[in-house]
Amino acid sequence: MNVFVIGIGLIGGSMVKDLRSLYDDIKIFGLDVNKAHAEKALSLGLIDAQTDYDELKKADVVIVSIPVDVQLEVLPKVLDHIDDDTVVMDVGSTKLKVCNVVKDHPKRRNFLATHPIAGTEFSGPEAAINGLFKGKTNIICEVEKTAFKLQEKALKIFADLGMRIRYMDPVAHDKHIAYVSHLSHISSFMLGKTVIEKEKNERDIFDMAGSGFESTVRLAKSSPAMWTPIFKQNKENVIETLEEYIMNLEHFKQLMIDDNFEKIFEEMQDTNHIKEILNGIIVNA
Amino acid sequence: MNVFVIGIGLIGGSMVKDLRSLYDDIKIFGLDVNKAHAEKALSLGLIDAQTDYDELKKADVVIVSIPVDVQLEVLPKVLDHIDDDTVVMDVGSTKLKVCNVVKDHPKRRNFLATHPIAGTEFSGPEAAINGLFKGKTNIICEVEKTAFKLQEKALKIFADLGMRIRYMDPVAHDKHIAYVSHLSHISSFMLGKTVIEKEKNERDIFDMAGSGFESTVRLAKSSPAMWTPIFKQNKENVIETLEEYIMNLEHFKQLMIDDNFEKIFEEMQDTNHIKEILNGIIVNA
Numbered sequence: 129m130n131v132f133v134i135g136i137g138l139i140g141g142s143m144v145k146d147l148r149s150l151y152d153d154i155k156i157f158g159l160d161v162n163k164a165h166a167e168k169a170l171s172l173g174l175i176d177a178q179t180d181y182d183e184l185k186k187a188d189v190v191i192v193s194i195p196v197d198v199q200l201e202v203l204p205k206v207l208d209h210i211d212d213d214t215v216v217m218d219v220g221s222t223k224l225k226v227c228n229v230v231k232d233h234p235k236r237r238n239f240l241a242t243h244p245i246a247g248t249e250f251s252g253p254e255a256a257i258n259g260l261f262k263g264k265t266n267i268i269c270e271v272e273k274t275a276f277k278l279q280e281k282a283l284k285i286f287a288d289l290g291m292r293i294r295y296m297d298p299v300a301h302d303k304h305i306a307y308v309s310h311l312s313h314i315s316s317f318m319l320g321k322t323v324i325e326k327e328k329n330e331r332d333i334f335d336m337a338g339s340g341f342e343s344t345v346r347l348a349k350s351s352p353a354m355w356t357p358i359f360k361q362n363k364e365n366v367i368e369t370l371e372e373y374i375m376n377l378e379h380f381k382q383l384m385i386d387d388n389f390e391k392i393f394e395e396m397q398d399t400n401h402i403k404e405i406l407n408g409i410i411v412n413a
Numbered sequence: 414m415n416v417f418v419i420g421i422g423l424i425g426g427s428m429v430k431d432l433r434s435l436y437d438d439i440k441i442f443g444l445d446v447n448k449a450h451a452e453k454a455l456s457l458g459l460i461d462a463q464t465d466y467d468e469l470k471k472a473d474v475v476i477v478s479i480p481v482d483v484q485l486e487v488l489p490k491v492l493d494h495i496d497d498d499t500v501v502m503d504v505g506s507t508k509l510k511v512c513n514v515v516k517d518h519p520k521r522r523n524f525l526a527t528h529p530i531a532g533t534e535f536s537g538p539e540a541a542i543n544g545l546f547k548g549k550t551n552i553i554c555e556v557e558k559t560a561f562k563l564q565e566k567a568l569k570i571f572a573d574l575g576m577r578i579r580y581m582d583p584v585a586h587d588k589h590i591a592y593v594s595h596l597s598h599i600s601s602f603m604l605g606k607t608v609i610e611k612e613k614n615e616r617d618i619f620d621m622a623g624s625g626f627e628s629t630v631r632l633a634k635s636s637p638a639m640w641t642p643i644f645k646q647n648k649e650n651v652i653e654t655l656e657e658y659i660m661n662l663e664h665f666k667q668l669m670i671d672d673n674f675e676k677i678f679e680e681m682q683d684t685n686h687i688k689e690i691l692n693g694i695i696v697n698a
Contacts, residue, residue: 265623337593344629396635
């Protein structure tokens with residue numbers, strides 16, 4: 129099996145790392161506009177060789193794992209170069225724009241829109257790890273627009289990676305993911321910003337911050353190159369979640385100003401229910 | 414050594430759990446207004462016996478580990494009952510009010526105000542774990558108001574628990590801790606609230622939420638009984654941090670509305686600097 133990976137960072141790199149240990153007959157070709165990344169991927173053994181668009185015709189599977197703005201240009205070009213039996217999948221965190229950009233492409237049936245809900249706050253080929261997708265959800269959009277044989281090929285890979293599949297339409301995907309993923313990143317980035325601005329003396333942050341701050345602010349380590357285009361593509365949904373989040377914070381602040389601490393207790397108690405929801409995530413994972 | 418622990422939950426319970434494995438000649442007495450907690454602590458072997466205020470005179474060390482509102486009443490009463498050689502320490506997340514409430518007490522020199530920056534999102538005696546304090550910071554306030562011999566006794570215990578000591582005045586403590594701890598909790602609680610309100614169908618949260626959401630929202634599992642009085646006692650500082658946090662979120666939202674994604678990129682890049690700060694925490698831990 130010839131697997132081509134375009135963009136060899138955390139997601140693409142982790143995926144081919146697992147695929148290599150899963151399949152004996154695999155050959156992995158990599159393409160990255162960042163030459164240092166491509167060479168690092170080669171030296172780490174993530175890929176067997178660097179490649180270019182002209183070689184894409186020999187690909188069985190193409191994984192496009194690049195920022196969501198760049199993939200709008202790259203994906204049609206990839207589809208232009210592939211063979212009829214090739215399945216091309218993206219792994220982006222937004223799904224509406226990518227589905228729209230390929231909707232009239234003659235090779236639309238070779239494309240599968242996916243969003244594996246997996247990752248860490250790190251990026252680049254060195255961030256690639258084995259088992260990243262095990263027990264995680266992969267959201268597939270517009271599955272009916274992909275050729276059945278190619279769906280099967282992709283689903284076999286996801287099953288071997290240990291993923292659960294959920295099907296959604298891209299509009300619903302982008303709306304829900306704004307709440308459970310994009311908003312978390314903004315809340316974390318802005319928390320980091322607020323604390324850094326205030327605590328000019330970093331020693332104080334080292335000394336006083338515990339594991340609670342560390343976990344809440346973890347996502348503020350994420351890559352701006354990856355996240356800026358996500359926020360841009362999902363602008364309307366993200367603004368809506370931000371408005372609701374700010375409204376809830378304003379309400380909490382007002383309760384404090386009013387000394388209404390019984391209500392503050394209730395707010396927190398109601399939200400404690402997140403425990404069971406998170407247990408659901410862990411049980412399912 | 415006779416150690417008395419008043420409030421046998423996560424912090425008090427973890428502390429005596431470590432002390433028992435550190436010292437051979439230890440006897441641990443526990444007091445908890447929650448009878449179920451006291452009995453659980455006994456059956457878990459956290460304490461050797463339940464106790465009452467009249468027995469406090471035989472204590473060498475008293476750990477007061479209860480919500481910060483209750484300790485304002487309990488602490489003077491504890492000081493009323495102890496012997497001259499007893500050191501009493503609190504472990505609360507606010508320090509100004511507790512220092513004020515005992516400032517004119519005849520036994521003020523028996524009290525040491527401490528804030529071990531350690532914990533988890535769980536509570537109660539079952540949440541007690543060994544090694545919780547290892548490598549963590551303990552902030553001590555108004556150390557000069559504690560008798561020197563009793564400071565020494567307490568510092569020996571903290572050293573044996575593996576803690577680093579930082580000295581601060583209570584006003585500065587409450588101001589800084591609002592940023593690095595109290596604000597994290599509110600941002601997490603309100604994130605949980607925003608998502609729960611929107612995602613009435615919890616299946617969608619299970620399926621779409623990844624480890625990023627889980628870590629950002631982790632603190633929303635925390636105990637309202639513990640956190641409500643903290644917010645109440647640190648009201649002015651917490652409101653100030655909330656205002657700055659909301660302002661940063663509003664600014665981010667406005668950048669999105671204005672399609673100023675270059676600036677959004679910069680905001681995130683500047684905040685990525687939190688990586689080095691967190692590495693500082695980890696290196697120090």
